[in-house]
């Protein structure tokens with residue numbers, strides 16, 4: 001007789017860290033896993049305020065279904081996906097990068113506390129190159145491939161990225177997956193090319209990788225090391241935007257690439 005087996009999933013759930021854990025415990029977990037995942041590290045209201053601001057810019061651009069609640073982020077029928085680098089996307093993204101609430105987001109106390117613990121430093125530099133992402137459904141080829149942030153950030157390897165979805169983000173909406181322990185391999189050449197994808201370059205991957213991911217709720221945050229391999233998951237919803245921000249933290253006295261001091265995508269935010 002055949003027995004029902006559990007459905008195979010590609011992702012083990014994240015190992016969750018306690019925001020109240022001491023710095024040594026957090027660093028030890030980072031050393032083992034290459035990432036730290038926290039539930040509710042940022043107050044939900046702070047996340048939703050930035051979400052609202054971003055969605056208002058999306059609505060102004062005509063991307064959203066105005067018959068639905070703005071906060072659902074539902075794409076209007078007939079609107080084609082767009083992605084970073086395109087003129088229509090960049091016009092919206094520029095407004096987001098100039099928004100004071102978006103700019104201040106990575107300095108939330110909960111995020112800075114973790115960054116200080118990881119860096120063993122009271123003084124922390126948040127890269128001025130803040131990053132936000134608006135990921136359309138029905139556009140899987142644009143999904144960020146597996147990569148290490150050091151490929152893009154350069155500067156000191158003692159840099160930690162923090163990815164926060166701006167709203168709830170079940171795996172079907174396309175969260176982030178990390179390759180547990182992959183930071184221990186050091187830097188890997190980014191030989192894979194993905195012309196339509198965010199970033200455009202990636203590392204080779206195989207079946208041996210232990211991918212971790214979970215559904216995110218508003219306020220959940222994922223920190224990872226500059227060498228940790230990670231990738232976005234495709235937005236497989238019918239019509240929902242995925243909104244997120246990712247920011248980088250390092251010690252102020254260490255090497256920083258000049259690009260990390262400038263706005264993302266080289267956008268001019270001067271007026």
Ligand SMILES: O=C(O)CCC(=O)C(=O)O
Pocket residue numbers: 133143144149161162163176198230231232244246247
């Ligand atoms: O959200 C994404 O699509 C990519 C984010 C990412 O890879 C990063 O934070 O480095």
